[in-house]
Amino acid sequence: xxxxxxxxxxxxxxxxxxxxxxxxxxxxxxxxxxxxxxxxxxxxxxxxxxxxxxxxxxxxxxxxxxxxxxxxxxxxxxxxxxxxxxxxxxxxxxxxxxxxxxxxxxxxxxxxxxxxxxxxxxxxxxxxxxxxxxxxxxxxxxxxxxxxxxxxxxxxxxxxxxxxxxxxxxxxxxxxxxxxxxxxxxxxxxxxxxxxxxxxxxxxxxxxxxxxxxxxxxxxxxxxxxxxxxxxxxxxxxxxxxxxxxxxxxxxxxxxxxxxxxxxxxxxxxxxxxxxxxxxxxxxxxxxxxxxxxxxxxxxxxxxxxxxxxxxxxxxxxxxxxxxxxxxxxxxxxxxxxxxxxxxxxxxxxxxxxxxxxxxxxxxxxx
Amino acid sequence: xxxxxxxxxxxxxxxxxxxxxxxxxxxxxxxxxxxxxxxxxxxxxxxxxxxxxxxxxxxxxxxxxxxxxxxxxxxxxxxxxxxxxxxxxxxxxxxxxxxxxxxxxxxxxxxxxxxxxxxxxxxxxxxxxxxxxxxxxxxxxxxxxxxxxxxxxxxxxxxxxxxxxxxxxxxxxxxxxxxxxxxxxxxxxxxxxxxxxxxxxxxxxxxxxxxxxxxxxxxxxxxxxxxxxxxxxxxxxxxxxxxxxxxxxxxxxxxxxxxxxxxxxxxxxxxxxxxxxxxxxxxxxxxxxxxxxxxxxxxxxxxxxxxxxxxxxxxxxxxxxxxxx
Numbered sequence: 001x002x003x004x005x006x007x008x009x010x011x012x013x014x015x016x017x018x019x020x021x022x023x024x025x026x027x028x029x030x031x032x033x034x035x036x037x038x039x040x041x042x043x044x045x046x047x048x049x050x051x052x053x054x055x056x057x058x059x060x061x062x063x064x065x066x067x068x069x070x071x072x073x074x075x076x077x078x079x080x081x082x083x084x085x086x087x088x089x090x091x092x093x094x095x096x097x098x099x100x101x102x103x104x105x106x107x108x109x110x111x112x113x114x115x116x117x118x119x120x121x122x123x124x125x126x127x128x129x130x131x132x133x134x135x136x137x138x139x140x141x142x143x144x145x146x147x148x149x150x151x152x153x154x155x156x157x158x159x160x161x162x163x164x165x166x167x168x169x170x171x172x173x174x175x176x177x178x179x180x181x182x183x184x185x186x187x188x189x190x191x192x193x194x195x196x197x198x199x200x201x202x203x204x205x206x207x208x209x210x211x212x213x214x215x216x217x218x219x220x221x222x223x224x225x226x227x228x229x230x231x232x233x234x235x236x237x238x239x240x241x242x243x244x245x246x247x248x249x250x251x252x253x254x255x256x257x258x259x260x261x262x263x264x265x266x267x268x269x270x271x272x273x274x275x276x277x278x279x280x281x282x283x284x285x286x287x288x289x290x291x292x293x294x295x296x297x298x299x300x301x302x303x304x305x306x307x308x309x310x311x312x313x314x315x316x317x318x319x320x321x322x323x324x325x326x327x328x329x330x331x332x333x334x335x336x337x338x339x340x341x342x343x344x345x346x347x348x349x350x351x352x353x354x355x356x357x358x359x360x361x362x363x364x365x366x367x
Numbered sequence: 368x369x370x371x372x373x374x375x376x377x378x379x380x381x382x383x384x385x386x387x388x389x390x391x392x393x394x395x396x397x398x399x400x401x402x403x404x405x406x407x408x409x410x411x412x413x414x415x416x417x418x419x420x421x422x423x424x425x426x427x428x429x430x431x432x433x434x435x436x437x438x439x440x441x442x443x444x445x446x447x448x449x450x451x452x453x454x455x456x457x458x459x460x461x462x463x464x465x466x467x468x469x470x471x472x473x474x475x476x477x478x479x480x481x482x483x484x485x486x487x488x489x490x491x492x493x494x495x496x497x498x499x500x501x502x503x504x505x506x507x508x509x510x511x512x513x514x515x516x517x518x519x520x521x522x523x524x525x526x527x528x529x530x531x532x533x534x535x536x537x538x539x540x541x542x543x544x545x546x547x548x549x550x551x552x553x554x555x556x557x558x559x560x561x562x563x564x565x566x567x568x569x570x571x572x573x574x575x576x577x578x579x580x581x582x583x584x585x586x587x588x589x590x591x592x593x594x595x596x597x598x599x600x601x602x603x604x605x606x607x608x609x610x611x612x613x614x615x616x617x618x619x620x621x622x623x624x625x626x627x628x629x630x631x632x633x634x635x636x637x638x639x640x641x642x643x644x645x646x647x648x649x650x651x652x653x654x655x656x657x658x659x660x661x662x663x664x665x666x667x668x669x670x671x672x673x674x675x676x677x678x679x680x681x682x683x684x685x686x687x688x689x690x691x692x
Binding site: 203213215216222293297328334340345 | 378381382383385386389390393394396397398399508509511512513514516517520521523524527528535630633634637638648649652660663664667668671672
């Protein structure tokens with residue numbers, strides 16, 4: 001025994017098989033487009049995270065009356081903007097006020113001085129004229145993507161709308177995945193009458209016209225914010241995940257490792273979520289990724305129809321809606337439309353890459 | 368087979384009852400009612416309280432919704448879907464009016480999709496890896512990811528606003544009544560071009576990818592190798608041996624598109640102000656027109672269930688390996 005042990009240990013260390021996820025990641029990396037798509041999502045996340053530092057009218061950092069403030073955080077949550085600026089009657093216009101009220105002050109400004117919620121006026125920023133309004137807001141050197149009819153900069157709105165596009169996808173699909181996996185897992189694992197009831201529930205939600213369901217739920221909430229919208233999209237979009245999870249659990253509950261776990265006395269919840277779920281997660285990731293694309297589509301579609309969260313809301317769909325009322329302003333359609341298209345394309349590519357990386361049937365290729 | 372069918376039907380009826388119950392509850396609990404939604408915020412058009420009370424009685428809004436649901440179900444059992452609150456017409460008449468325009472779009476788009484996607488899929492799997500296949504596949508993939516409402520807006524800007532070749536929206540021109548018969552057909556045709564194109568392109572990409580991936584799976588089967596070994600030409604192998612077996616999943620897909628055929632594309636019909644079912648649904652939700660919403664929901668969910676049943680049935684019909692007994 002003692003003679004055999006060391007070489008075995010050495011050998012396992014050398015030819016240690018990669019885990020499933022490491023293998024999948026290697027396969028995923030082989031797809032150039034899928035990797036590029038993933039990089040694009042990371043880029044979008046960075047844009048969303050640093051949106052106030054990219055486009056905004058509030059300084060990222062400023063020293064005012066001897067103290068440091070971060071007014072740009074107000075774009076994430078209005079309470080994070082220090083009330084001192086409201087008390088000192090800044091009226092949300094920082095550059096001149098900072099200089100006038102405290103000549104010693106300094107500030108670090110966003111890359112582009114444009115606001116996603118209001119029109120930038122003349123004399124706010126040295127050398128920057130007033131934003132054009134009406135149908136004169138062609139893309140120009142100050143407003144790269146043009147302005148809306150009210151004179152609000154499109155680029156700033158789109159940069160700030162990235163947060164919404166990202167959050168809508170991840171939060172709503174997170175909710176949908178949670179509901180779908182729990183329902184599908186219970187239905188598939190327990191079978192029998194539990195399966196019967198849960199499957200009817202899935203069928204019920206599937207057969208209700210989605211628009212009726214979404215619009216009715218949004219209407220009942222009366223003043224839907226973007227968070228309500230995400231919750232509603234999550235609560236309506238879980239059915240396909242639940243069906244797939246049910247199938248996976250149905251298949252895996254008969255396998256040896258489940259029997260072994262049961263023999264060891266593991267509880268049902270433990271078997272379901274510690275033993276079966278990790279083994280069925282890979283096929284579930286694919287519809288979740290496609291679901292993210294779907295959620296973004298639905299959100300922008302609803303905002304486009306005017307059912308989104310109420311303004312001021314810099315969602316890409318809202319911009320499209322503004323463009324629809326006057327089609328001569330093509331830049332209101334072109335830029336956000338392209339952004340939505342690229343985002344959906346990205347998630348589709350990622351979903352496909354995941355499918356190729358994790359589906360054993362697609363491995364090996366032709367023979 | 369009969370037993371299976373009967374069981375599915377029974378389950379379907381139960382599901383339908385549940386769906387209508389849930390939707391009725393949801394719809395009745397939406398803030399506002401047909402009276403307020405119609406009048407809007409305009410104070411000059413406010414109804415006085417007595418009139419409102421009287422109208423609530425007529426419309427049955429004074430009863431709690433579970434009771435109103437039972438009344439609605441009772442009427443439905445007698446074949447009466449109720450009258451639209453806002454349009455003062457029976458719901459069945461409204462649906463019958465709107466079904467034609469929707470079918471016109473969806474059927475022509477479906478036909479186009481099938482006609483184009485099968486050759487496209489065939490071509491791309493035959494020429495797999497060549498540059499022309501790559502170009503078409505990439506283009507189709509891009510189209511697949513392009514949201515139809517974005518495409519619709521792009522088309523409107525390009526073809527209607529900038530070039531002025533096609534009418535911007537609607538189904539009929541203003542001078543439709545004065546046109547000759549041929550002129551009328553031409554007019555509707557011109558109006559329908561953009562909506563049909565938008566409805567077609569996305570499903571075209573989806574279907575041709577579907578055909579292609581199925582073909583690639585079929586081509587690996589043993590009987591294809593046998594056919595090749597026996598000296599059958601490549602075209603004949605593709606068309607006679609492979610394509611036929613690819614049609615099986617395509618047939619199933621047909622069953623699942625049944626509800627979409629009638630429900631119409633809500634957003635597209637809204638953009639092109641096309642007087643179809645999708646627009647009716649959208650308007651009825653906005654106007655809180657309960658009977659119309661319920662009628663449409665009932666129809667769509669019935670079609671969805673029927674489509675699933677049809678898909679399973681067609682599957683067993685075209686694939687002898689599948690039986691439901």
